[in-house]
Amino acid sequence: MREFKCPHCGSENIQKCEVIYMSGTVSHTSTTTFGKYEATTEGQAATDLAQAVAPPAKMETSWVAGLIFGGLAYLFGIDSFLAGLVLGAIALVFFKGSIDAEKYNNEIYPKEYERWRNTYICHRCGNQFLLK
Ligand SMILES: [Zn+2]
Numbered sequence: 001m002r003e004f005k006c007p008h009c010g011s012e013n014i015q016k017c018e019v020i021y022m023s024g025t026v027s028h029t030s031t032t033t034f035g036k037y038e039a040t041t042e043g044q045a046a047t048d049l050a051q052a053v054a055p056p057a058k059m060e061t062s063w064v065a066g067l068i069f070g071g072l073a074y075l076f077g078i079d080s081f082l083a084g085l086v087l088g089a090i091a092l093v094f095f096k097g098s099i100d101a102e103k104y105n106n107e108i109y110p111k112e113y114e115r116w117r118n119t120y121i122c123h124r125c126g127n128q129f130l131l132k
Contacts, residue, residue, distance in 0.1 A: 006122035006129065013123040014131075017053035017116060024050025053121055053128070056112040059101035066094030 005012045024047040031040045046054070069091035077084020121128050 004131070006120075006125060006127055008127040008129070009122060009125040011122055011124035014120045015123065017119045017121055017128065018055075020053050020121065021046075021050050021055065024053075053119075055116045056109060058109055059104045061098040061101045061105075062094045063098050066091050066098060069094060 004014060006014050025044055026046075027042070027044050029040060029042045031038055033039075069087050073084045073087035073091055076087055115130065118130050119128055120131050
């Protein structure tokens, strides 16, 4: 049987990060009125503790930015080889970044997420650990 206690201080007052995160994150909608205009903002607010145990984030891809710069490189490249080269290089940076991000999201992120799902936090000493 596995022991449900902190490996650092031995306290049994431990909790799964996932549970803290879920219970500490609240969705909210707020409406602000400016005269006859109304603006609604929606979002998620997290308590400090929930923020501290937030799951790993997926990396952003920038395929769209790459395509835009690729398109610009093509357009401006007709008139100016240098402009085409510079814009093309920027597009390549975005594509390369997106490939790396996809690779991280597909290969590393699932493992990180799984690891996070098994991570506990100790309410006595604040230690975060994996329960085996
Ligand atoms: Zn502890």
